[in-house]
Amino acid sequence: MDTVDIVIVLAKAVAAFALLMVVTVLLVWAERKIVADMQNRLGPMRAGPFGILQTVADGLKLFFKEQITPAKSDVAIYLLAPLLAVVPAFLMFLVVPIGRPFNVTLGGQIREISLQAMDLNIGLLYILAISSVAVYAVVLAGWSSGSKYPLLGGVRATAQAISYEAAMGLALVALVVYASISDATADTLSVARIVELQQGTYATAGGSGILNTLAGFVPRWNIIPQFVAFGVFAVAAVAETNRAPFDLVEAEQEIVGGFHTEYSGMRFAMFFLAEYINMFTMSAIAVSLFLGGWSGPFLDSIGGFGATILSLVYFFAKVFVLLFMFIWLRASLPRLRYDQLMQLGWKRLIPTALVWLVASTLVVAWRQFGAPWA
């Protein structure tokens, strides 16, 4: 690893940071506009064309607001919690490849630049680990505020995180086992590798017949064989990001603002930022793992840097569809009751994920090693 490599990694980190900030600004605006449309309203109209600068205006406002520290709060943890929310949100995004790698000559040698800050061979474990850390932000914010509503929010976060992280993990295990069909020796915990395995279509090479032709139009996405895992992951992802209908931790109508009741100014803005980055990151992860990531038609025929640009378009289009689902859910569904949340998590999602894991592992083992009696 020479100096150029270090510069590249630093540049990628800065680019990822900038991308997430821009995405957050646009996402908050898009959410307000879409929800407004679904409620026969106009949404933000004044700041910039179609109110697109509304988030910037809101951010500036929060920047100049007084930051209150409650007298009974546990100050050190109270101040730490917003940071603990934002930092994992940024970190989680680093392993997601957003586009096709391209080659460039730098420092006298050809280098392959992957559009991913760091390709960890344990990417999925990393995602699960960091997303667990992010939960601490909510829990600690609730418990350190020295106030009853944040405490309730924190307690809810504890229960919710445990219930849904288990289901999410099990869904991902099923996916990883399935991914090892294509290449048993590959790093199927690496997000970039999983995306690469989803290139192309379901048509068999050298195959013939009408079915094979039809399969040539079906992209080789993991969602098709692993649709149950995707369903479990999607529900768990909404719960993990504390979005409606699983937003029990903030539940404005019941517990004021939940864990962030006592936060104001930039500290509140950090929780807000973290929520939207998490939304984007969860969508990006779901796209990479189940929807083929940046893959799409015509990439190989174009090749080079043009293909990279096109792959970015594919990636963001897919992510936007999932983000729209997030917003659509929020505009449509009422919040779950606490017991309903627990029931869905423990009695539906985890058993489903377990059964699916066993079933899909059996199928994979059968295909890999042949029938047990053979």
Next chain:
Amino acid sequence: MGVIGDLAKGMAVTWGQMVQTIFGKGLVTTQYPKEMREKPQRFHGRHVLNRYPDGMEKCIGCELCAGACPARCIYVRGKENPPDEPVSPGERFGFVYEINMLRCIFCALCVEACPTEAITMTQLFEMSTGNRGDAIYTKDELLVGVDGTPNHMFPDDPLADIGELAKADGWMRATASQGRVAYEGIPGWTPSAGVGLRPPEPGQDRSIETDRDPAQDEEE
């Protein structure tokens, strides 16, 4: 499938509403300062004190409006008309006339009480002020101009809609207007805010309009 079905049903509703709104249907928002909504004909906005077409004030300082006011927000003090330069056609005129808009409940009982139709209501509703003192409207604010145009509180404001002030309330008591026998039992429409006769409302007898000949009134 029950839960999934219900879920899909709910999502379909929001989707439908979104598509509808994008195509401009069902949108209920008005861009308020830029575009004004049409207000009901009998909208109770702020009051005005009217004049006769010759410029005389209609108010005779009788204080009946102040007596009728359930919120006790009107203060009137009458004064003898100066003989050489009368302000109103009667013996007295409203020398001091104040309405505390913070107390007013816009019931229009003052309008009903007024024997000369001096006080009527407009459709103007933008009455926010920076301090309480400004909320007490005096004769300066209430009295219409000689041409019958009501006073606007902020005529220089770019958002002020001067034309709207002309839509003053033309509604009158359903009795003999100004004590004239010819109007007994006939709901009358009179010029208010000096902007001329208004057409009868839907459901009103159109012949009333033609019945009312000012020249004939003079003869009685």
